[in-house]
Amino acid sequence: MGRRIPMWQILLVIAFMVVSLMYTIVVVEGYMHTALILSGAFAAIIAIMNGYKWSYIEKGILKNIDSSMQALLILLTVGMLIGTWIAGGVIQAMIYYGLMILSPNIFLPAVCIICSVVSLATGSAWTTAGTVGIAFIGIGSALQIPDAMTAGAIVSGAYFGDKMSPLSDSTNLAAAMGGANLFDHVRHMVWTVTPSFIIAVTLYFIIGMKFSGSDASMESVDQLQTVLFDNFYISPILLLAPVAVILLVVFKIPAIPGLYAGVWLGAIFAIVFQGDSFGNLLGINMYEGFTSSTGDVFVDTLLTRGGLSQMFYSAVLVLCAMVVAGVLEGTDMLKIVSEKLLVFCKNTGSLVLLTLVTCIACNILCADQYVAIVLPGRMYKEAFEDRRLKNKNLSRCLEDAGTITSALVPWSTCGAYMSTTLGVSTVAYLPYAFLNLINPFVSLFYGFTGISMEKMTEEEYQAVLRKREQDRNEMVS
Secondary structure, X not given: OOOOOOHHHHXXXXXXXXXXXXXXXXXXXXXXHHHHHHXXXXXXXXXXXXXXXXXXXXXXXXXXXXXXXXXXXXHHHXXXXXXXHHHOOHHHHHHHHHHHHOOHHHHHHHXXXXXXXXXXXXXXXXXXXXXXXXXXXXXXXXXXXXXXHHHHHHHHHHHHHHHHOOOOHHHHHHHHXXXXXXXXXXXXXXHHHHHHHHHHHHHHHHHHOOOOOOHHHHHHHHHHHHHHHHHXXXXXXXXXXXXXXXXHHHOOXXXXXXXXXXXXXXXXXXXXXXXXXXXXXXXXXXXXXXXXXXOOHHHHHHHOEOOOHHHHHHHHHHHXXXXXXXXXXXXXXXXXXXXXXXXXXXXXXXXXXXXXXHHHHHHHHHOOHHHHHHHHHHXXXXXXXXXXXXXXXXXXXXXXXXXXXXXXXXXXXXXXXXXXXXXXXXXXXXXXXXXXXHHHHHHHHHHHHOOXXXXXXXXXXXXXXXXXXXXXXXXXX
C-alpha cells in the first residue's frame, strides 16, 4: 500500500474524469469508453506517484470487475432473451394484447404502476425492464407517446419494486450495510417512497392528459395490430414465457437460470409457432438479434433488436467503468473525501445530505449501485450511531440515493442496462424518471425536519457501543 493521497490530487482526478466525460458526451459526441479508460489511467498515475504499486492497483481493478460479472452475465443473457422472444412472437403478443387495454391518456401512469407491481413481485428492476418494459416501449410508440417518456415511466416503476421488495438484492444489501433488520428497513422506506411514488404517478397522469385518443393514434394502433397479426402467430399462449420468468424469480430461482429458461421458452415458441429453425436461432437470433422483414417500416424498426452482440457496447462500457472504480476504491480516494466532508456535518440533516450526495457520487464515479450502497454504508454507519439514529435511517438513505439514482448514470451498470434494453438513451429518459429524481429530495426533507428519523433508546445505544468494543477487540486479537 502507498501513503495517504492528498486531497488536492483526489479532486484533480475527479475533475479530470468529469471534464473528459462531459467533453466526450457533449462536445464530440463520442464514446464514453475511452474517457473512462483515460480517467482510470490518470487516477492510477496519481496513485503510483503516492507510492502505490501497480500490482496493488491492478488487484483493486480486477476485484471491481469481478464484482460486476453477475451484472454483465445478466446483460448478455437479456440480449439473447430479447432475440428469442421476438423470434418466438412473445414480444409481439405482449404488444398486441397490451394495445387492447391501454389508452393513451392513462398509458404512462399505468406503465409505472404495472412495472412497480412486477418489480415488487420479482425484486428485480432488470427483469421488469427486460420483459414487460420492452413491450411497453412498443405499445407507447403505437400510441404516439415519445419513447423517452415511456422509458422514464418504466424505470420509475421498476425501481419502486427493486427498492421495496424483500426479494431484491439491493434491498437486502442496504439493510445489511446499515445494520438494520430487513423488514424494519422495508417498512421505514415507506416514508420516502410513498410520497415519491404518488407524485410520480400524478405527474404521469398530467403528462398523459395531452395524449388523448386521437384518430391518428388509433389508426396507428389498428395498423400495428394488423401487421403483427398478419406476419406472426399471435396467441395468449405466448404470454406464458414472461409469466414463467416472473414466477421463477418470485419463487427465488436465481436471475441467470430464470432468464435462461426464458431464452429457451422463446426458442421453443419460435420453432413451434413461428416456423423458425433451431440453427437460425443459434446462429443469428441469439447472437445477432432478430431482424424483422414485414415491410412496415415502423414495425421492422421496433422488432429489429436483441441478440448477444447488441449488448457488447454496454458490457464493455461497464468494464471500463470498473477500471476507474477499482482505482478510486482500492486507493481510498473516495473514503478520504468523505472523511473531510464529515467535519461539516453539524446536524442530522447535513449528515443525511452527505450520505445522499456520497451515494450519488459513487454511482457517478464508481458506476455501480452496489458500491454506492456498500461504500457509504461503511463510511457513515458510526456517524449515524453517534447521533443515536437507528440503523434503519442509514439503510433507507442508502436506497434513497444509492439504488434509486443508479439508473440515471449513463455509464453505470444500471444506466447502461436500461438504455440498451429499452433502446432509449439514459440522458433521454432521465427527465421523465420522476420517482428516481424525486425520492432523494423527499429523503433530504425528512433529514432536515427530523420527521421519521427514529432515535435509539439508551439501552440500544449502549448495546451499539458494546458491539463496537467487541469488534475492536476481535480485530486486535
